[in-house]
Amino acid sequence: MSRHQSAIKDLLTIQDYIRWTYSRFRRSDIFYGHGTDNPWDEAVQLVLGALSLPLDFPKEHLDSRLTHDEKKRILKLVDRRINDREPLPYLLGEAWFMGLPFKVTKDTLIPRSPIMALIENQFAPWLEQYPLSILDMCTGSGCLGIAAALTFDEAEVDITDVSDAALNVALQNIAMHEVEDRVHAIHSDMFNALSGKQYDLIICNPPYVDANDYNTAPREFHNEPQLALTSGDDGLDFTRAFLAQAADYLHDNGIVVYEVGNSEVALQEAYPDTPFMWVELENGGNGVFVLTKEELKTLQQE
Numbered sequence: 001m002s003r004h005q006s007a008i009k010d011l012l013t014i015q016d017y018i019r020w021t022y023s024r025f026r027r028s029d030i031f032y033g034h035g036t037d038n039p040w041d042e043a044v045q046l047v048l049g050a051l052s053l054p055l056d057f058p059k060e061h062l063d064s065r066l067t068h069d070e071k072k073r074i075l076k077l078v079d080r081r082i083n084d085r086e087p088l089p090y091l092l093g094e095a096w097f098m099g100l101p102f103k104v105t106k107d108t109l110i111p112r113s114p115i116m117a118l119i120e121n122q123f124a125p126w127l128e129q130y131p132l133s134i135l136d137m138c139t140g141s142g143c144l145g146i147a148a149a150l151t152f153d154e155a156e157v158d159i160t161d162v163s164d165a166a167l168n169v170a171l172q173n174i175a176m177h178e179v180e181d182r183v184h185a186i187h188s189d190m191f192n193a194l195s196g197k198q199y200d201l202i203i204c205n206p207p208y209v210d211a212n213d214y215n216t217a218p219r220e221f222h223n224e225p226q227l228a229l230t231s232g233d234d235g236l237d238f239t240r241a242f243l244a245q246a247a248d249y250l251h252d253n254g255i256v257v258y259e260v261g262n263s264e265v266a267l268q269e270a271y272p273d274t275p276f277m278w279v280e281l282e283n284g285g286n287g288v289f290v291l292t293k294e295e296l297k298t299l300q301q302e
Contacts (some may be wrong), residue, residue: 008071015062018047022076027073031218034087034110035095043087046081049092050074085219097143100150103172107165109228111143113205114285119147123201126277126290128253131155131200135249137242138206139163140228142170142185148203149179158197160188163227190238191245198251203260204242206233208287210235213262235263236270243271247296248300254293261287274299 011020018159025039036042048057050073051066066074067284080086082131089110096103097111098120104110123131131152136145136159145159157179161167163278167185174183186193209217231238239260257279260267264287267278276289 003148004075006073006076008068011071012065013063014047014051014057014066015054015086015166017071017174018062018213021047021074021078023083028082030082030085030198032038032207032221033090033218036088046088047074048075049088049094049186082278084223086221086223090192095143098147100143100147100177101177102143103169105127105165105169106163106223107163107225108140108169108255109205111141113144114281114288115144115203115205115257115259116147117282117285118257118288119144119151122151123255123257126257127201127257129200133159133183133193133199133201133251134196135160135199135202136264137190137202137204138171138184138228139281140166140205142173144203145170145247146177146183147181148171148201149183150177155182155200157183158186158192158199160186162187162189163225166225166228172237183214184286190241191249194249198249198254200254202246202250202254202256203247203258204256206238206242207231208235208239208260208263209264210263234266234270236259236266239267240270241295241301243291245300246291247293247300250296252292252293255286256291256296258291259288263287264289 022040025043036124077091082097084222087110093222095104095111098116102111132155134148134155134157139145139159139161142159145157149157159170167187171187174180188194207229210229211233213231279288
């Protein structure tokens with residue numbers, strides 16, 4: 001009898017499948033980091049997600065029995081998670097960011113940017129004024145721009161990406177969160193489609209993973225779109241071009257909030273005289289800086 005046949009025969013309830021999935025995850029070498037950080041939480045989320053049940057599903061109902069089709073669905077997702085190393089949000093088609101659900105596909109990065117902490121704090125103390133115009137560049141699923149729109153409910157938000165497939169996902173998330181009147185998805189290669197526009201706040205989580213980090217990353221990351229991850233040998237190709245232009249797209253008191261992750265060291269070596277304000281992130285993470293328009297204008301003159 002195959003492993004699947006045995007599981008379908010011997011396992012009956014939701015709790016049985018959570019325990020069984022947990023055991024399989026513990027025996028595997030999968031990487032956690034796309035929503036959970038341990039095999040138990042991963043197992044709970046996979047099983048409940050496969051059954052379209054909420055994470056707060058009442059514990060007293062975990063002894064509910066499953067249908068044959070429900071069992072097969074769980075087993076298929078467990079196999080894909082372990083054998084193909086697909087991140088859990090792709091398996092379920094959904095990720096959570098700032099306590100909000102977002103549709104995700106393999107055309108978008110899985111939301112996890114530490115910029116989330118700055119949105120929650122309304123970008124204090126760096127933002128001197130209420131932002132009425134916001135740009136979220138390299139938006140992917142749209143999570144940063146939509147979260148900013150929900151935080152600043154009087155702001156107009158442009159979200160841009162070079163990937164039409166990613167923008168299609170972002171449009172679905174705009175509709176789901178009912179911000180169609182204020183969040184506008186624009187296909188743009190960096191600033192190309194934004195001529196004449198200026199913003200109080202530019203948020204950017206661009207491709208910044210260097211070649212070595214990408215080549216040695218866990219297999220889970222290779223399921224994400226490489227276009228959204230890598231940017232040259234040192235990870236800074238996109239960033240160099242962005243820094244050379246960004247000042248032109250900011251209002252006078254505007255700021256850029258930008259993520260470079262582990263490429264922080266390379267960036268500081270490439271721009272030793274630039275006063276990057278590196279953010280101390282409450283919930284962990286690294287490589288997020290703030291620059292003002294004046295500081296960016298100085299870069300343009302170099």
